[in-house]
Amino acid sequence: MKLLMVGAGLSGAVIARRLAEAGHRATVIDARPHIAGNCHTERDPETGVLVHVYGPHIFHTDDAEVWDYVTRFETFRPYKNRVKTTARGEVFSLPINLHTINQFYRKTLRPDEARAFIAAQADTSITDPQSFEEQALRFVGPDLYEAFFKGYTEKQWGCHPSALPASILKRLPVRFNYDDNYFFHRFQGMPETGYTAMVARILDHPNIDVHLDTPYAPGMADRYGHVFWSGPLDGYFGYDLGRLGYRTLDFERFTETGDWQGCAVMNYGDPEVPYTRITEHKHFAPWEDHAGTVCYREFSRACGPDDIPYYPIRLVEEKALLSDYAARAAGEEGVTFVGRLGTYRYLDMDVTIREALDTARAFLSGGVERGVAGVPG
Numbered sequence: 316m317k318l319l320m321v322g323a324g325l326s327g328a329v330i331a332r333r334l335a336e337a338g339h340r341a342t343v344i345d346a347r348p349h350i351a352g353n354c355h356t357e358r359d360p361e362t363g364v365l366v367h368v369y370g371p372h373i374f375h376t377d378d379a380e381v382w383d384y385v386t387r388f389e390t391f392r393p394y395k396n397r398v399k400t401t402a403r404g405e406v407f408s409l410p411i412n413l414h415t416i417n418q419f420y421r422k423t424l425r426p427d428e429a430r431a432f433i434a435a436q437a438d439t440s441i442t443d444p445q446s447f448e449e450q451a452l453r454f455v456g457p458d459l460y461e462a463f464f465k466g467y468t469e470k471q472w473g474c475h476p477s478a479l480p481a482s483i484l485k486r487l488p489v490r491f492n493y494d495d496n497y498f499f500h501r502f503q504g505m506p507e508t509g510y511t512a513m514v515a516r517i518l519d520h521p522n523i524d525v526h527l528d529t530p531y532a533p534g535m536a537d538r539y540g541h542v543f544w545s546g547p548l549d550g551y552f553g554y555d556l557g558r559l560g561y562r563t564l565d566f567e568r569f570t571e572t573g574d575w576q577g578c579a580v581m582n583y584g585d586p587e588v589p590y591t592r593i594t595e596h597k598h599f600a601p602w603e604d605h606a607g608t609v610c611y612r613e614f615s616r617a618c619g620p621d622d623i624p625y626y627p628i629r630l631v632e633e634k635a636l637l638s639d640y641a642a643r644a645a646g647e648e649g650v651t652f653v654g655r656l657g658t659y660r661y662l663d664m665d666v667t668i669r670e671a672l673d674t675a676r677a678f679l680s681g682g683v684e685r686g687v688a689g690v691p692g
């Protein structure tokens with residue numbers, strides 16, 4: 316069958332490859348001038364540093380099949396994400412761990428002492444937390460909440476933490492040891508030659524052809540037996556019910572020499588600092604050596620019609636609109652909505668690949684998915 320993938324990100328590439336290997340012909344189009352979607356990496360011409368063009372991407376997963384899949388197409392170098400934050404004139408370690416607690420409170424607590432100490436800070440009058448703010452106060456109390464969650468969250472989401480659901484903070488966001496590895500996952504790493512090189516290898520198959528600078532145009536689907544849509548769900552329907560809310564990011568690039576901040580990601584929790592974090596890209600490839608360095612100051616704001624959608628907002632209003640679009644998507648024949656934009660969810664790369672592999676598997680066994688994954692239609 317001739318198949319069309321709208322989007323050359325991980326979703327489109329992984330589905331195309333699986334189906335091409337099974338003998339189908341896959342055409343992959345992307346509106347952008349490059350493959351790999353938001354994971355795109357490219358060499359900065361001035362410094363030679365490999366830059367994560369749409370923001371920092373660290374690969375981490377517990378899914379052995381997904382890890383086997385990515386390592387088939389790329390060598391992954393061991394990498395631990397160690398994030399720092401600047402707050403109130405000091406640099407702290409994230410996620411909040413024993414070092415952070417001891418530095419913040421000027422103490423020398425051991426794990427059990429710290430656990431009891433933090434439990435004593437928690438606001439126990441909150442029995443059924445409804446908002447992100449209440450959940451944070453119940454877990455860590457006002458001091459850590461104000462220093463590490465409040466300002467950052469306001470900047471990231473553009474609203475007060477009392478307007479965000481408690482579900483964002485599912486577990487106690489504190490470690491009572493000195494482990495500062497941001498992720499718990501068994502497999503973690505960085506692609507040696509970058510995500511775009513990896514996606515290029517995934518797409519390199521005689522049954523796949525790729526067309527860049529090619530936005531989907533009405534009528535294109537007529538020439539194909541099935542479409543896998545990884546563009547925006549509301550975009551497929553011409554936004555006719557309204558736009559699903561997203562946050563977008565602006566990156567202010569600057570270059571320096573040497574090592575500018577000493578780590579890959581430095582968060583800024585204070586509300587007076589307008590950006591959320593600074594990424595210094597050379598630290599994602601510590602095995603490379605460059606005299607220059609490239610940094611991105613990252614600003615978050617509401618996404619307008621001409622901006623790149625990054626993070627789905629998914630508050631009450633968006634959820635209602637989402638279920639309207641999902642109901643329409645369920646009625647569309649010959650189209651499967653996939654990926655972070657097609658299903659309007661934040662998806663890490665490993666989950667994106669897992670879902671793409673499952674979608675391809677279902678298609679090959681004749682069970683084409685209808686509607687939008689994870690959304691009642």
Ligand SMILES: Cc1cc2nc3c(=O)[nH]c(=O)nc-3n(C[C@H](O)[C@H](O)[C@H](O)COP(=O)(O)OP(=O)(O)OC[C@H]3O[C@@H](n4cnc5c(N)ncnc54)[C@H](O)[C@@H]3O)c2cc1C
Pocket residue numbers: 321322323324325326327344345346347351352353354369370371372373374375529530531545546547550625626653654655656662663664665667
């Ligand atoms: C700032 C940021 C940081 C992240 N960091 C991490 C991380 O550290 N670790 C992690 O695991 N994940 C991370 N992610 C998530 C990761 O980016 C996604 O999992 C991944 O990009 C999803 O791939 P996708 O193919 O579904 O979507 P995308 O990468 O968005 O690809 C969709 C593609 O479709 C194209 N397209 C859209 N509409 C059309 C159209 N009408 N016609 C033609 N083409 C179209 C777009 O141009 C795009 O290239 C991060 C995401 C963001 C936003």
